[in-house]
Every structure is written in C-alpha cells, then in structure tokens.
Amino acid sequence: MGVAGAAGCSRGGAGRLNVFNWSDYVAPETVPNFEREFGVKVLYATYESDEEMLAKVLGGNSGWDVVFPSNNYVGPMRKLGLLSPLRHTLLSNLGNLEARFQSPPWDPQLAWSVPYMHGSTGIVYRKKITPPITAWADLWSNRFQRGLTMLDDPAEVFGACLKKLGDSINATDARQLEAAKMEAIRQKPLLRAYLNAEVRDQLVAGDVIAAQLWATAAQQAIDAAPGLAFVHPSEGFPLYADAAAILRESGRKVLAHSFLNYLLRPEVAARAAEFTKTATANGAAERLLPALMRNNPALYPPPAVLARGEWFEPLPAKAQRLRDRLWTEIKSA
Numbered sequence: 001m002g003v004a005g006a007a008g009c010s011r012g013g014a015g016r017l018n019v020f021n022w023s024d025y026v027a028p029e030t031v032p033n034f035e036r037e038f039g040v041k042v043l044y045a046t047y048e049s050d051e052e053m054l055a056k057v058l059g060g061n062s063g064w065d066v067v068f069p070s071n072n073y074v075g076p077m078r079k080l081g082l083l084s085p086l087r088h089t090l091l092s093n094l095g096n097l098e099a100r101f102q103s104p105p106w107d108p109q110l111a112w113s114v115p116y117m118h119g120s121t122g123i124v125y126r127k128k129i130t131p132p133i134t135a136w137a138d139l140w141s142n143r144f145q146r147g148l149t150m151l152d153d154p155a156e157v158f159g160a161c162l163k164k165l166g167d168s169i170n171a172t173d174a175r176q177l178e179a180a181k182m183e184a185i186r187q188k189p190l191l192r193a194y195l196n197a198e199v200r201d202q203l204v205a206g207d208v209i210a211a212q213l214w215a216t217a218a219q220q221a222i223d224a225a226p227g228l229a230f231v232h233p234s235e236g237f238p239l240y241a242d243a244a245a246i247l248r249e250s251g252r253k254v255l256a257h258s259f260l261n262y263l264l265r266p267e268v269a270a271r272a273a274e275f276t277k278t279a280t281a282n283g284a285a286e287r288l289l290p291a292l293m294r295n296n297p298a299l300y301p302p303p304a305v306l307a308r309g310e311w312f313e314p315l316p317a318k319a320q321r322l323r324d325r326l327w328t329e330i331k332s333a
Helices: 030-038 050-057 071-079 136-140 154-164 174-190 199-205 215-224 253-263 266-276 317-332
Strands: 016-022 041-047 114-126 148-150 191-194 210-214 228-231 237-246 309-311
Touching (some): 016 050, 016 253, 030 041, 030 253, 041 050, 071 237, 114 136, 114 154, 114 253, 114 266, 136 154, 136 174, 148 174, 154 210, 154 317, 174 317, 199 210, 199 215, 215 228, 237 253, 253 266
Parallel strands (some): 016 041, 148 191, 148 210, 237 309
Antiparallel strands (some): 114 210, 114 228, 114 237
C-alpha cells in the first residue's frame, strides 16, 4: 500500500504495525524477518523529506506508529506533542549505539528517539580535476561552469554559503543570511541545476563535474564510477542523523518498542547499513561491517575530520521565515 492509502489503515489490533520511513533505509529482509519473528503484519511506506512526513502526522490521526525524523525535527515534533516518550525497559539493545549517539545533543537522554543512521554533506567530484577540490569556496570557480550542481535543499545551500563565509550552518542573523544569499546568487551562473540524489546518474555519466551531495548518495555514485572522489570541505560541513521515534497517537506502543529494539540488534542494523550503503549509528553493528565499508572516510569520517562537522539545529520561527524568503529570492534570481 502506498503512502496515500496509509492514513486509512486499520488502527486496531496488536498484530499490526504501521511504519513510515525514508526510502532505501532498510535491507530487503529487515521487515519480513520482523513480521515472521513477532507474528505481525507491518504496513511499511516511505517518504522523501521530513516535511512530507510531518505533513502526514501533524494532525495526530495519521495511523502511523513509527517514524524516522531527522535530528533537527525531533525537538519540534516533541514540542508539538507528536512523539511518545520511550520506555527504556523495553529497549534492551540501546547499549549497542555508538558512544556519541547514546547522548546526542538533540535528545541527550534518548527520551524520545533512537538514532538510526547518520551522515554528512560534502562535495563529490571527478578525480581528474586539478587541483582537487578541498573547500566549499572551490565551487565558485569558473572551471565548473554548468558542470556543477548544488542540493535542492535550502538548509544545505545556506550551510555551504555560510561555511564559506566562516559562519555557522545554523546562523539566524539577518546580515549573515543576506550575505549567504548573495553568495548563492553569485554562484548561480555556474550551476547546471539544484538537484538532490537524482544527480548520481549525471555524475556517473560524466555530465556533472562536481556536486554538493550527501555522503551516502556520493558513495553510491563512487561505487558506480570509481573516477569520482568525495571530500568533506575544509571550512566545515553539516552533520545529520535520522532517528526512530514512536508517535503519541500510536495504539501499539509495546509492539513499536519491539520494532525499535529489533532495529538495534547488531546484525539487523549492520545488514541495513551494508545494503543501503549508509552509516549506522549502531556501534556494535559497525564492527560487523566489511572493513572496506567500516574504514570508508566518506561514510565514517575520522575524528579529525568529524571535528569540523556541525549538527543541523531547529531554527527560531523568525529565522526560518527569513530563510524561506531568501531561498525564494535565490531560486528566482
């Protein structure tokens, strides 16, 4: 059943669980194995953005039990009364999380969410470029004219521009945001387009020389075209994580906890990460991954690189409205 049909799904019965997740975020056997072991039926559907997920669940009568908000959506969803507090007595596998995800800044007590996958944003580019790309500032060079893409994501574009200017990706000051807007507009003549994961095929085909891209999508492109490389820019870069959470509206909270605890099993988490080529927040699972993946600096940056990363944070409403307006001005320039 697709997303549109999910809202009308049955809300009763302990033998059913409704899970709403990002696309390409589990292994093929993840859900079927849970169904067999627990003797339940899982209605599983996917979304492509936090905004899409939030629009579905905002009314509190969506029919979903488990969702996977990004780290900067956990706090706002909690404040909106959408999330159910977690019962750690039902989550015996929490200790498998990597140390830094056992007390993440957006939910230090893991009271509302369980980190699932994480990633970063950087630049994927063709290795034959000389000199090689090392910084966001390099993406303002005429050598990439019409062979460059940026993400079709205002937080990411502002993040790159702000970092280029030496500011935080979470900047709220109007002068800083206006300066970032002008940087984005100055870059536009060099751009082929604003594109998200769909740029992978263009990178593989050689039509795009360099692209701002999430590490996971970049790695998928590199796997298909070894002539590509990925870099975490020297000025700093965004970090993000997606976390499993139980909706307050769920009438199947015990079963929902069982699903979260199942996802925390090392072998389950490792298989999902390996299949989706994504970085797992599960430290015990990471140790089960093939060495080539575990040691991949695009997915698992070493500490010195990770220190340059910055987590996206929820923004005050006024700052978000300003960013929305400036993004419209960027796109229409």
